Amino acid sequence: MNLQKLIFVNNACYKAGRTIVPKGIMVHSTGANNPNLKRYVGPDDGLLGHNQYGNHWNRPMDRQVCMHAFIGKLADGSIATYQTLPWNMRAWHSGSGPKGNGNDTLLGFEICEDGLTNATYFRSVFNEAVELCVYLCAMYGLDPMKDGVIIGHYEGYQRGIASNHADPRHWFVKFGESMDSFRAAVKKGLASVPSDPGAADPDPETPPPMPAPEPPSTGEPDFEVYTVVKSDTLWRIAANKLGSGARHPEIMTLNSLRSDTIVVGQKLRIPKK
Numbered sequence: 001m002n003l004q005k006l007i008f009v010n011n012a013c014y015k016a017g018r019t020i021v022p023k024g025i026m027v028h029s030t031g032a033n034n035p036n037l038k039r040y041v042g043p044d045d046g047l048l049g050h051n052q053y054g055n056h057w058n059r060p061m062d063r064q065v066c067m068h069a070f071i072g073k074l075a076d077g078s079i080a081t082y083q084t085l086p087w088n089m090r091a092w093h094s095g096s097g098p099k100g101n102g103n104d105t106l107l108g109f110e111i112c113e114d115g116l117t118n119a120t121y122f123r124s125v126f127n128e129a130v131e132l133c134v135y136l137c138a139m140y141g142l143d144p145m146k147d148g149v150i151i152g153h154y155e156g157y158q159r160g161i162a163s164n165h166a167d168p169r170h171w172f173v174k175f176g177e178s179m180d181s182f183r184a185a186v187k188k189g190l191a192s193v194p195s196d197p198g199a200a201d202p203d204p205e206t207p208p209p210m211p212a213p214e215p216p217s218t219g220e221p222d223f224e225v226y227t228v229v230k231s232d233t234l235w236r237i238a239a240n241k242l243g244s245g246a247r248h249p250e251i252m253t254l255n256s257l258r259s260d261t262i263v264v265g266q267k268l269r270i271p272k273k
């Protein structure tokens, strides 16, 4: 798996900031012929490529949609997975049915569809999705074969916890796959993951410390350097330093942060007011 991270801090779902305890995973495919991650994930981080329409999902949108991850093509044509929300944040991927709302318990990711005839692309993203589910099942101690743990969007609809969509079945069947074969592949992948809990990442949301930002070589700095202390959040720093927590994306941009996660001792550039 080529796992990258670009958190959708500008999507209203992220700003809503609700959390869940993940009990399973819902698999989606986009339903549109566009295998390029840049269609959904942005802005360009140097790998994604530039989306000339600016219609990626890391922005305020008129629809309530937001995923934990996307699988598709980078600008160079290779396959990657982008995490776009913290895994324990409540996303907007499932919709609801008479028996509940899948968003309350399930992680959700999209596989970017192409024209649905390219077997090589299908196999690549199918395998990438299996690996993502292996990773998440290991992280949250989920059994992929247990009822309702890994489901396709259409199965969520059948179970009464999702909106009426056919993804990803309509694509999987074209290449002899199904959610059953998908779950079996995840189970097989998990069997090769070491079961020693000491080997697992105890806190997958904690990144390695970032190097201190370089000061500019010339001219008057237009920022101050702030050192992160215990219990800080980007929101709180923005609120204290810039007068509004909602300005925290400015700090992310200035520091080239790909996620909202910060660590004690990290040095951040803070824009001058």
Ligand SMILES: [Zn+2]
Binding pocket: 027, 028, 029, 093, 153, 165, 167
């Ligand atoms: Zn879907």
